[in-house]
Amino acid sequence: MTGCYACGREAGFEGLPLYERIAVDAHWRVVHAVDCALPGWLVLLPRRHVVSMAELSEAEAAALGGWLVRLARAVEVVTGCEKAYVAQFGEAAGFRHVHFHVVPRGRELAVELRGPRVFGLLRAGERAVSEEEMNVIGGKVAAALGEVR
Numbered sequence: 001m002t003g004c005y006a007c008g009r010e011a012g013f014e015g016l017p018l019y020e021r022i023a024v025d026a027h028w029r030v031v032h033a034v035d036c037a038l039p040g041w042l043v044l045l046p047r048r049h050v051v052s053m054a055e056l057s058e059a060e061a062a063a064l065g066g067w068l069v070r071l072a073r074a075v076e077v078v079t080g081c082e083k084a085y086v087a088q089f090g091e092a093a094g095f096r097h098v099h100f101h102v103v104p105r106g107r108e109l110a111v112e113l114r115g116p117r118v119f120g121l122l123r124a125g126e127r128a129v130s131e132e133e134m135n136v137i138g139g140k141v142a143a144a145l146g147e148v149r
């Protein structure tokens, strides 16, 4: 799919770093958010190009709830956060492909960054979590997912 970041990465699945294939099934793929200043910020993506939740298949829809709850549990285990935020917008250029943000909201998260303002931690530039750290976190999330069923 031309111009779609998620589909471009999916097309190269076999060569993806750990943080871009933390967990997968036939319908969904879990990644660490890129260019993001908050360690443990996960994104759940359908493995085919979909731009509206209304286009999800019955099978994709059936798996969605379980994935979101398991990711919330895993992110709580890995980051020690109080709870996980979940959001789906798909408005940025190149990122219209449906994707669910699963965001660790720790006790230490500044009040001015709570709720939708947490998106101020994206497009982080030099403050972004490094690829090395995303891979470490990805490994911990994968391990935690194995224990939170």
Ligand SMILES: [Zn+2]
Pocket (backbone or CB within 6 Å): 001, 004, 005, 006, 007, 008, 048, 049, 050, 097
């Ligand atoms: Zn796509």
